[in-house]
Amino acid sequence: MDKNIIHYGVELKNFNSWKVGGTAEQFLICDEKDILASFIKKKKIKLPITIVGLGSNLLVRDGGIKGTVIVMNGGLRKINNDENLIYTEAGVSCSKLSKFSAKEGLSNSAFFSGIPGTVGGALFMNAGCYGSETWDYVQKVLMINLNGDQIERKKSDFEISYREVKNSNKGEYFLAAWFKFPKGNKDRAENEIKELLAHRKNTQPLDWPTAGSTFRNPKDNFAAKLIQDCGLKGYQIGGAQVSKKHANFIINLGNASALDIEKIIIYIQKVVYEKKNIQLLREIKIIGDEIES
Ligand SMILES: Cc1cc2nc3c(=O)[nH]c(=O)nc-3n(C[C@H](O)[C@H](O)[C@H](O)COP(=O)(O)OP(=O)(O)OC[C@H]3O[C@@H](n4cnc5c(N)ncnc54)[C@H](O)[C@@H]3O)c2cc1C
Numbered sequence: 074m075d076k077n078i079i080h081y082g083v084e085l086k087n088f089n090s091w092k093v094g095g096t097a098e099q100f101l102i103c104d105e106k107d108i109l110a111s112f113i114k115k116k117k118i119k120l121p122i123t124i125v126g127l128g129s130n131l132l133v134r135d136g137g138i139k140g141t142v143i144v145m146n147g148g149l150r151k152i153n154n155d156e157n158l159i160y161t162e163a164g165v166s167c168s169k170l171s172k173f174s175a176k177e178g179l180s181n182s183a184f185f186s187g188i189p190g191t192v193g194g195a196l197f198m199n200a201g202c203y204g205s206e207t208w209d210y211v212q213k214v215l216m217i218n219l220n221g222d223q224i225e226r227k228k229s230d231f232e233i234s235y236r237e238v239k240n241s242n243k244g245e246y247f248l249a250a251w252f253k254f255p256k257g258n259k260d261r262a263e264n265e266i267k268e269l270l271a272h273r274k275n276t277q278p279l280d281w282p283t284a285g286s287t288f289r290n291p292k293d294n295f296a297a298k299l300i301q302d303c304g305l306k307g308y309q310i311g312g313a314q315v316s317k318k319h320a321n322f323i324i325n326l327g328n329a330s331a332l333d334i335e336k337i338i339i340y341i342q343k344v345v346y347e348k349k350n351i352q353l354l355r356e357i358k359i360i361g362d363e364i365e366s
Contacts, residue, residue, distance in 0.1 A: 078101075085138065088128050090189065091284050094132075095364070098138065099118060100141070101141060102143070106149055106215075109248075113220070118143075121140040121141075125146075127146045129194065129284060130358060132331055132334055133331060134359065134364075138362070139362065150164050150165050152173050157253065160250075161251075163247045163250075164193065167185040167186070167200070168186050170252070171185035175259060175262035175266055176259060180265075181205065181254050181255055184202050186269055188202065196238065198356075212250075213226065213251050214228075214249065214250045230242070277318065285322065288342075297319055300321060309326075310336045312328040313334045332364070
Protein backbone atom coordinates (compact mmCIF):
# COMPACT_ATOMS: atom_id res chain seq x y z
CA MET A 74 0.00 0.00 0.00
CA ASP A 75 1.57 3.31 -1.12
CA LYS A 76 2.14 5.78 1.70
CA ASN A 77 1.40 9.50 1.87
CA ILE A 78 -1.47 9.32 -0.63
CA ILE A 79 -5.19 8.94 -0.07
CA HIS A 80 -6.70 5.61 -1.10
CA TYR A 81 -10.41 4.93 -1.57
CA GLY A 82 -12.49 1.87 -0.68
CA VAL A 83 -9.69 -0.03 1.06
CA GLU A 84 -10.67 -3.38 2.59
CA LEU A 85 -10.17 -3.06 6.33
CA LYS A 86 -10.06 -6.80 7.02
CA ASN A 87 -6.39 -6.56 6.03
CA PHE A 88 -5.80 -4.06 8.84
CA ASN A 89 -7.27 -5.74 11.93
CA SER A 90 -6.43 -8.90 13.79
CA TRP A 91 -9.94 -10.42 13.56
CA LYS A 92 -9.63 -10.11 9.75
CA VAL A 93 -13.20 -8.87 9.30
CA GLY A 94 -15.02 -5.69 8.34
CA GLY A 95 -15.98 -3.54 5.38
CA THR A 96 -14.08 -0.84 3.52
CA ALA A 97 -12.76 2.60 4.43
CA GLU A 98 -14.19 5.48 2.41
CA GLN A 99 -10.74 7.14 2.52
CA PHE A 100 -7.54 5.55 3.80
CA LEU A 101 -4.11 6.98 4.60
CA ILE A 102 -0.78 5.76 5.95
CA CYS A 103 1.90 8.42 6.46
CA ASP A 104 5.64 7.87 6.77
CA GLU A 105 6.29 10.93 8.89
CA LYS A 106 4.26 12.73 11.51
CA ASP A 107 4.81 16.05 9.74
CA ILE A 108 3.32 14.63 6.54
CA LEU A 109 0.27 13.49 8.49
CA ALA A 110 0.06 16.93 10.14
CA SER A 111 0.15 18.58 6.73
CA PHE A 112 -2.75 16.40 5.40
CA ILE A 113 -4.85 17.44 8.39
CA LYS A 114 -3.77 21.12 8.32
CA LYS A 115 -4.56 21.50 4.64
CA LYS A 116 -7.91 19.74 5.18
CA LYS A 117 -7.04 17.18 2.53
CA ILE A 118 -8.84 14.37 4.32
CA LYS A 119 -12.50 13.83 4.83
CA LEU A 120 -13.81 13.87 8.41
CA PRO A 121 -14.46 12.05 10.66
CA ILE A 122 -11.01 10.57 11.30
CA THR A 123 -10.70 7.02 12.62
CA ILE A 124 -7.27 6.02 13.89
CA VAL A 125 -6.18 2.38 13.60
CA GLY A 126 -2.94 1.07 15.04
CA LEU A 127 -2.55 -2.64 14.38
CA GLY A 128 -6.29 -3.22 14.76
CA SER A 129 -5.70 -5.77 17.53
CA ASN A 130 -8.46 -4.44 19.74
CA LEU A 131 -11.00 -3.54 17.11
CA LEU A 132 -14.15 -5.02 15.64
CA VAL A 133 -14.70 -3.25 12.31
CA ARG A 134 -18.31 -3.70 11.23
CA ASP A 135 -19.17 -5.16 7.82
CA GLY A 136 -20.60 -1.87 6.48
CA GLY A 137 -17.19 -0.20 6.72
CA ILE A 138 -16.14 3.25 7.89
CA LYS A 139 -17.12 6.67 6.54
CA GLY A 140 -14.59 9.50 6.48
CA THR A 141 -10.88 8.71 6.69
CA VAL A 142 -9.15 5.77 8.33
CA ILE A 143 -5.57 6.65 9.27
CA VAL A 144 -3.42 3.59 9.94
CA MET A 145 -0.47 4.38 12.21
CA ASN A 146 1.35 1.08 11.80
CA GLY A 147 3.30 1.10 8.56
CA GLY A 148 4.50 4.67 9.18
CA LEU A 149 5.50 6.69 12.24
CA ARG A 150 8.06 4.08 13.26
CA LYS A 151 10.91 6.09 14.81
CA ILE A 152 12.32 4.83 18.09
CA ASN A 153 15.42 5.99 19.94
CA ASN A 154 17.04 6.18 23.35
CA ASP A 155 18.07 9.55 24.68
CA GLU A 156 19.78 9.05 28.05
CA ASN A 157 17.45 6.22 29.04
CA LEU A 158 14.34 8.05 27.93
CA ILE A 159 12.82 6.01 25.09
CA TYR A 160 11.18 8.10 22.39
CA THR A 161 8.81 6.13 20.22
CA GLU A 162 6.32 7.11 17.56
CA ALA A 163 2.75 5.85 17.63
CA GLY A 164 3.18 3.33 14.79
CA VAL A 165 5.96 1.38 16.53
CA SER A 166 4.77 -2.04 17.71
CA CYS A 167 4.70 -2.77 21.44
CA SER A 168 6.88 -5.79 20.74
CA LYS A 169 9.54 -3.56 19.14
CA LEU A 170 9.38 -1.14 22.10
CA SER A 171 9.89 -4.06 24.48
CA LYS A 172 12.82 -5.60 22.57
CA PHE A 173 14.47 -2.23 21.94
CA SER A 174 14.31 -1.24 25.61
CA ALA A 175 15.64 -4.63 26.75
CA LYS A 176 18.54 -4.30 24.29
CA GLU A 177 19.28 -0.89 25.78
CA GLY A 178 19.67 -2.59 29.19
CA LEU A 179 16.40 -1.28 30.62
CA SER A 180 14.01 -3.41 32.64
CA ASN A 181 10.21 -3.79 33.13
CA SER A 182 9.27 -3.49 29.45
CA ALA A 183 8.75 -7.25 28.91
CA PHE A 184 4.99 -7.03 29.40
CA PHE A 185 4.77 -5.04 26.15
CA SER A 186 6.23 -7.94 24.15
CA GLY A 187 3.02 -9.98 24.15
CA ILE A 188 0.70 -7.12 23.26
CA PRO A 189 0.25 -7.28 19.46
CA GLY A 190 -0.60 -3.59 19.00
CA THR A 191 1.11 -0.28 18.41
CA VAL A 192 2.38 2.19 20.98
CA GLY A 193 -0.47 4.54 19.95
CA GLY A 194 -3.07 1.83 20.63
CA ALA A 195 -1.40 0.95 23.93
CA LEU A 196 -1.51 4.61 25.00
CA PHE A 197 -5.17 4.89 24.05
CA MET A 198 -6.15 1.64 25.80
CA ASN A 199 -3.69 1.81 28.69
CA ALA A 200 -2.83 -1.72 27.56
CA GLY A 201 -1.21 -3.95 30.10
CA CYS A 202 -0.77 -7.41 31.56
CA TYR A 203 0.84 -9.29 34.44
CA GLY A 204 0.46 -6.30 36.77
CA SER A 205 1.99 -3.65 34.48
CA GLU A 206 0.26 -0.99 32.42
CA THR A 207 1.44 1.30 29.60
CA TRP A 208 1.03 4.56 31.51
CA ASP A 209 3.11 3.29 34.47
CA TYR A 210 6.13 4.21 32.31
CA VAL A 211 4.97 7.23 30.28
CA GLN A 212 6.76 10.54 30.94
CA LYS A 213 5.02 12.65 28.31
CA VAL A 214 3.27 12.29 24.95
CA LEU A 215 2.98 14.13 21.65
CA MET A 216 -0.58 14.64 20.39
CA ILE A 217 -2.00 15.87 17.10
CA ASN A 218 -5.31 17.72 16.93
CA LEU A 219 -7.87 18.32 14.20
CA ASN A 220 -6.05 21.49 13.11
CA GLY A 221 -2.90 19.45 12.53
CA ASP A 222 -1.11 21.09 15.51
CA GLN A 223 1.39 18.94 17.42
CA ILE A 224 1.13 19.40 21.17
CA GLU A 225 3.25 17.92 23.97
CA ARG A 226 1.21 16.82 26.98
CA LYS A 227 2.17 15.66 30.46
CA LYS A 228 0.92 12.45 32.01
CA SER A 229 -1.08 14.56 34.49
CA ASP A 230 -3.15 15.95 31.58
CA PHE A 231 -4.85 12.53 31.32
CA GLU A 232 -7.21 10.60 33.55
CA ILE A 233 -5.81 7.08 33.52
CA SER A 234 -7.53 3.91 34.71
CA TYR A 235 -7.90 0.21 33.86
CA ARG A 236 -7.94 -0.02 30.02
CA GLU A 237 -9.17 3.55 29.80
CA VAL A 238 -7.49 6.92 29.22
CA LYS A 239 -9.47 10.14 29.22
CA ASN A 240 -8.17 13.33 27.64
CA SER A 241 -10.27 16.39 28.36
CA ASN A 242 -8.89 17.94 25.14
CA LYS A 243 -11.20 16.33 22.59
CA GLY A 244 -10.19 15.55 19.00
CA GLU A 245 -6.56 14.67 19.76
CA TYR A 246 -4.63 11.56 18.78
CA PHE A 247 -1.31 10.10 19.96
CA LEU A 248 1.66 10.74 17.68
CA ALA A 249 4.53 9.70 19.97
CA ALA A 250 5.53 9.09 23.59
CA TRP A 251 8.54 9.15 25.89
CA PHE A 252 8.90 6.14 28.20
CA LYS A 253 11.14 5.84 31.25
CA PHE A 254 12.01 2.30 32.31
CA PRO A 255 14.31 1.51 35.26
CA LYS A 256 17.91 0.57 34.48
CA GLY A 257 18.38 -3.18 34.39
CA ASN A 258 20.32 -6.00 32.83
CA LYS A 259 20.12 -6.71 29.07
CA ASP A 260 20.30 -10.53 29.31
CA ARG A 261 17.79 -10.69 32.13
CA ALA A 262 15.40 -8.39 30.29
CA GLU A 263 15.68 -10.42 27.06
CA ASN A 264 15.09 -13.70 28.94
CA GLU A 265 12.03 -12.25 30.59
CA ILE A 266 10.58 -11.51 27.13
CA LYS A 267 11.27 -15.07 25.94
CA GLU A 268 9.56 -16.57 29.01
CA LEU A 269 6.57 -14.29 28.71
CA LEU A 270 6.05 -15.12 25.03
CA ALA A 271 6.31 -18.86 25.73
CA HIS A 272 3.71 -18.53 28.49
CA ARG A 273 1.34 -16.69 26.12
CA LYS A 274 1.73 -19.35 23.44
CA ASN A 275 0.64 -21.98 25.97
CA THR A 276 -2.37 -20.11 27.26
CA GLN A 277 -3.76 -18.13 24.32
CA PRO A 278 -5.13 -19.20 20.89
CA LEU A 279 -2.42 -17.29 19.00
CA ASP A 280 -2.85 -19.35 15.81
CA TRP A 281 -6.30 -17.88 15.19
CA PRO A 282 -7.51 -14.38 14.27
CA THR A 283 -8.71 -12.80 17.54
CA ALA A 284 -8.66 -9.43 19.26
CA GLY A 285 -7.32 -10.77 22.55
CA SER A 286 -9.52 -10.40 25.61
CA THR A 287 -12.99 -9.43 24.47
CA PHE A 288 -14.21 -8.28 27.89
CA ARG A 289 -12.63 -6.40 30.77
CA ASN A 290 -12.17 -8.33 33.98
CA PRO A 291 -14.90 -7.33 36.44
CA LYS A 292 -13.66 -6.18 39.85
CA ASP A 293 -12.24 -9.15 41.81
CA ASN A 294 -13.18 -11.58 39.04
CA PHE A 295 -12.02 -12.88 35.66
CA ALA A 296 -14.10 -12.60 32.50
CA ALA A 297 -12.58 -15.83 31.11
CA LYS A 298 -13.58 -17.80 34.23
CA LEU A 299 -17.13 -16.44 34.20
CA ILE A 300 -17.57 -17.33 30.51
CA GLN A 301 -16.07 -20.78 31.03
CA ASP A 302 -18.26 -21.42 34.10
CA CYS A 303 -21.32 -20.58 31.99
CA GLY A 304 -20.36 -23.45 29.66
CA LEU A 305 -19.67 -21.18 26.69
CA LYS A 306 -16.24 -22.45 25.62
CA GLY A 307 -16.58 -23.63 22.01
CA TYR A 308 -19.94 -21.87 21.52
CA GLN A 309 -20.28 -20.82 17.88
CA ILE A 310 -22.28 -18.36 15.80
CA GLY A 311 -21.54 -18.50 12.06
CA GLY A 312 -17.76 -18.43 11.73
CA ALA A 313 -17.12 -16.98 15.21
CA GLN A 314 -16.35 -19.20 18.18
CA VAL A 315 -15.57 -18.77 21.88
CA SER A 316 -12.03 -20.14 22.06
CA LYS A 317 -11.70 -23.54 23.69
CA LYS A 318 -8.23 -22.50 24.93
CA HIS A 319 -9.11 -19.14 26.52
CA ALA A 320 -12.79 -18.30 27.02
CA ASN A 321 -12.31 -14.52 26.88
CA PHE A 322 -10.99 -14.82 23.29
CA ILE A 323 -13.36 -15.07 20.33
CA ILE A 324 -11.76 -16.63 17.28
CA ASN A 325 -12.58 -16.21 13.60
CA LEU A 326 -12.69 -19.77 12.25
CA GLY A 327 -12.00 -18.39 8.78
CA ASN A 328 -15.29 -17.16 7.43
CA ALA A 329 -16.70 -15.08 10.29
CA SER A 330 -18.40 -11.79 9.55
CA ALA A 331 -18.13 -8.90 11.97
CA LEU A 332 -21.82 -9.47 12.65
CA ASP A 333 -21.16 -13.09 13.76
CA ILE A 334 -18.59 -11.76 16.23
CA GLU A 335 -20.85 -8.98 17.49
CA LYS A 336 -23.71 -11.46 17.96
CA ILE A 337 -21.53 -13.81 19.99
CA ILE A 338 -20.36 -10.89 22.16
CA ILE A 339 -23.97 -9.94 22.93
CA TYR A 340 -24.88 -13.58 23.58
CA ILE A 341 -22.00 -14.02 26.06
CA GLN A 342 -23.04 -10.84 27.90
CA LYS A 343 -26.65 -12.09 28.10
CA VAL A 344 -25.76 -15.57 29.41
CA VAL A 345 -23.21 -14.33 31.96
CA TYR A 346 -25.71 -11.75 33.23
CA GLU A 347 -28.49 -14.35 33.51
CA LYS A 348 -26.36 -16.99 35.21
CA LYS A 349 -23.93 -14.86 37.28
CA ASN A 350 -25.70 -11.51 37.59
CA ILE A 351 -22.56 -9.76 36.28
CA GLN A 352 -22.60 -7.35 33.36
CA LEU A 353 -19.47 -7.96 31.29
CA LEU A 354 -18.12 -4.78 29.73
CA ARG A 355 -16.35 -4.90 26.40
CA GLU A 356 -12.61 -4.26 26.24
CA ILE A 357 -12.63 -4.31 22.44
CA LYS A 358 -13.84 -1.27 20.50
CA ILE A 359 -16.55 -1.63 17.86
CA ILE A 360 -16.35 0.81 14.97
CA GLY A 361 -18.02 1.36 11.62
CA ASP A 362 -21.46 0.80 10.20
CA GLU A 363 -23.70 -2.22 10.01
CA ILE A 364 -24.56 -3.42 6.51
CA GLU A 365 -27.78 -1.80 5.34
CA SER A 366 -30.43 -4.40 4.64
C1 LIG B 1 -3.55 -12.14 20.86
C2 LIG B 1 -3.83 -10.84 21.55
C3 LIG B 1 -3.38 -10.63 22.83
C4 LIG B 1 -3.63 -9.40 23.48
N1 LIG B 1 -3.15 -9.22 24.75
C5 LIG B 1 -3.37 -8.04 25.37
C6 LIG B 1 -2.87 -7.82 26.69
O1 LIG B 1 -2.22 -8.66 27.30
N2 LIG B 1 -3.13 -6.63 27.28
C7 LIG B 1 -3.85 -5.66 26.65
O2 LIG B 1 -4.05 -4.58 27.24
N3 LIG B 1 -4.33 -5.84 25.40
C8 LIG B 1 -4.11 -7.00 24.76
N4 LIG B 1 -4.60 -7.18 23.49
C9 LIG B 1 -5.42 -6.13 22.86
C10 LIG B 1 -4.64 -5.13 22.01
O3 LIG B 1 -3.44 -5.68 21.51
C11 LIG B 1 -4.32 -3.85 22.82
O4 LIG B 1 -5.49 -3.21 23.25
C12 LIG B 1 -3.48 -2.87 21.99
O5 LIG B 1 -3.08 -1.82 22.83
C13 LIG B 1 -4.24 -2.29 20.81
O6 LIG B 1 -3.30 -1.61 20.00
P1 LIG B 1 -3.57 -1.40 18.44
O7 LIG B 1 -2.45 -0.60 17.89
O8 LIG B 1 -3.82 -2.70 17.79
O9 LIG B 1 -4.89 -0.52 18.51
P2 LIG B 1 -6.17 -0.67 17.59
O10 LIG B 1 -6.83 -1.97 17.87
O11 LIG B 1 -5.83 -0.36 16.20
O12 LIG B 1 -7.06 0.50 18.20
C14 LIG B 1 -7.61 0.39 19.51
C15 LIG B 1 -8.20 1.75 19.91
O13 LIG B 1 -7.13 2.67 20.03
C16 LIG B 1 -7.34 3.80 19.19
N5 LIG B 1 -6.02 4.23 18.72
C17 LIG B 1 -5.06 3.47 18.13
N6 LIG B 1 -3.97 4.21 17.87
C18 LIG B 1 -4.24 5.46 18.30
C19 LIG B 1 -3.51 6.70 18.32
N7 LIG B 1 -2.28 6.78 17.81
N8 LIG B 1 -4.11 7.80 18.85
C20 LIG B 1 -5.38 7.72 19.34
N9 LIG B 1 -6.11 6.59 19.35
C21 LIG B 1 -5.55 5.47 18.85
C22 LIG B 1 -8.23 3.28 18.07
O14 LIG B 1 -8.96 4.34 17.46
C23 LIG B 1 -9.13 2.32 18.84
O15 LIG B 1 -10.18 3.00 19.48
C24 LIG B 1 -4.36 -8.39 22.82
C25 LIG B 1 -4.81 -8.60 21.50
C26 LIG B 1 -4.55 -9.81 20.87
C27 LIG B 1 -5.02 -10.00 19.45
